[in-house]
Amino acid sequence: MKLVSIVAALALVEYAVFFILAGRARGRYGVAAPATTGHPIFERYFRVQLNTVEQLVIFLPALFMCAYFANEGMASALGLVFILGRALYARAYIVDPAKRGPGFLLTIASNFLLLLGGIVGVILEFE
Amino acid sequence: MKLVSIVAALALVEYAVFFILAGRARGRYGVAAPATTGHPIFERYFRVQLNTVEQLVIFLPALFMCAYFANEGMASALGLVFILGRALYARAYIVDPAKRGPGFLLTIASNFLLLLGGIVGVILEFE
Amino acid sequence: MKLVSIVAALALVEYAVFFILAGRARGRYGVAAPATTGHPIFERYFRVQLNTVEQLVIFLPALFMCAYFANEGMASALGLVFILGRALYARAYIVDPAKRGPGFLLTIASNFLLLLGGIVGVILEFE
Numbered sequence: 139m140k141l142v143s144i145v146a147a148l149a150l151v152e153y154a155v156f157f158i159l160a161g162r163a164r165g166r167y168g169v170a171a172p173a174t175t176g177h178p179i180f181e182r183y184f185r186v187q188l189n190t191v192e193q194l195v196i197f198l199p200a201l202f203m204c205a206y207f208a209n210e211g212m213a214s215a216l217g218l219v220f221i222l223g224r225a226l227y228a229r230a231y232i233v234d235p236a237k238r239g240p241g242f243l244l245t246i247a248s249n250f251l252l253l254l255g256g257i258v259g260v261i262l263e264f265e
Numbered sequence: 266m267k268l269v270s271i272v273a274a275l276a277l278v279e280y281a282v283f284f285i286l287a288g289r290a291r292g293r294y295g296v297a298a299p300a301t302t303g304h305p306i307f308e309r310y311f312r313v314q315l316n317t318v319e320q321l322v323i324f325l326p327a328l329f330m331c332a333y334f335a336n337e338g339m340a341s342a343l344g345l346v347f348i349l350g351r352a353l354y355a356r357a358y359i360v361d362p363a364k365r366g367p368g369f370l371l372t373i374a375s376n377f378l379l380l381l382g383g384i385v386g387v388i389l390e391f392e
Numbered sequence: 393m394k395l396v397s398i399v400a401a402l403a404l405v406e407y408a409v410f411f412i413l414a415g416r417a418r419g420r421y422g423v424a425a426p427a428t429t430g431h432p433i434f435e436r437y438f439r440v441q442l443n444t445v446e447q448l449v450i451f452l453p454a455l456f457m458c459a460y461f462a463n464e465g466m467a468s469a470l471g472l473v474f475i476l477g478r479a480l481y482a483r484a485y486i487v488d489p490a491k492r493g494p495g496f497l498l499t500i501a502s503n504f505l506l507l508l509g510g511i512v513g514v515i516l517e518f519e
Contacts, residue, residue: 143461171439
């Protein structure tokens with residue numbers, strides 16, 4: 139589980155970058171805590187961060203389940219697709235939220251396949 | 266840990282459904298990203314999704330801890346109660362947020378018991 | 393992994409307290425679901441809870457990776473620093489959001505070190 143752990147750590151580093159960018163945008167665009175709205179550009183950074191949380195909640199357990207019950211190499215490859223998709227999503231979202239589609243679909247698709255791989259893998263183990 | 270892994274995967278599938286429903290509501294009720302407010306029905310779907318994230322953060326580690334350190338069958342049964350509670354919660358919330366109580370309490374209670382089971386189990390292992 | 397599991401469970405108990413406090417503040421300050429804004433004091437409690445979710449997403453996997461691939465005692469100690477930092481953060485945030493800095497930095501720093509420890513640990517295992 140070393141390979142897939144590195145992939146998980148990379149996804150967390152990417153998320154930490156989103157977290158830092160959102161914090162910086164809070165200062166730059168003058169949105170004082172506890173508000174999470176008030177400036178459209180800050181809201182983009184904040185949504186990039188929070189949407190990543192919303193997806194990591196599936197990604198992290200599905201990644202390890204897929205690696206453990208199905209195949210670690212396949213899970214790691216799908217994990218890299220997820221990380222790439224998140225980067226594309228974030229870059230597009232900051233420029234124009236309407237263009238976030240392709241990166242978003244890439245992360246949704248890899249999450250779906252990881253979850254499917256994990257479920258199929260664990261069911262086959264029962265035989 | 267196969268049984269409890271399937272229960273975890275089921276909870277993730279349920280969450281993915283909430284995620285998709287919130288995305289669809291965003292389009293249907295005309296709430297353009299990055300906004301997360303603007304139409305009361307969309308806000309219900311979005312809160313169902315986000316509140317599930319807020320609870321999965323306890324549920325997933327507590328489920329595996331309870332299965333590993335206490336009893337896998339008990340953890341799996343409590344996990345199914347959580348999944349059922351979330352379904353009741355989501356259905357009630359969409360119709361009328363004031364009626365979300367029973368489903369909410371079911372998920373809170375199962376999370377509490379899973380966490381308690383995990384903590385008691387790990388403490389007993391130290392003996 | 394017993395020691396680090398107890399630390400993880402403690403962090404979840406702390407988060408559950410934030411969850412309960414935010415729920416109570418919702419009632420006390422008259423913010424009816426699905427709204428998450430409307431009263432500045434409720435918004436503080438809600439942000440304390442949600443920001444903790446945003447950090448637990450790194451904390452929980454990084455804690456276990458650091459314990460597993462690097463050193464369990466070190467990971468557990470950093471985990472306790474995280475829990476303490478979150479308590480300071482929550483207390484300061486409720487009184488005055490502008491004073492949340494020190495507790496926030498403590499949790500960011502421990503998360504950073506846990507993630508670094510996990511990454512270095514897993515890379516060294518490849519040798």
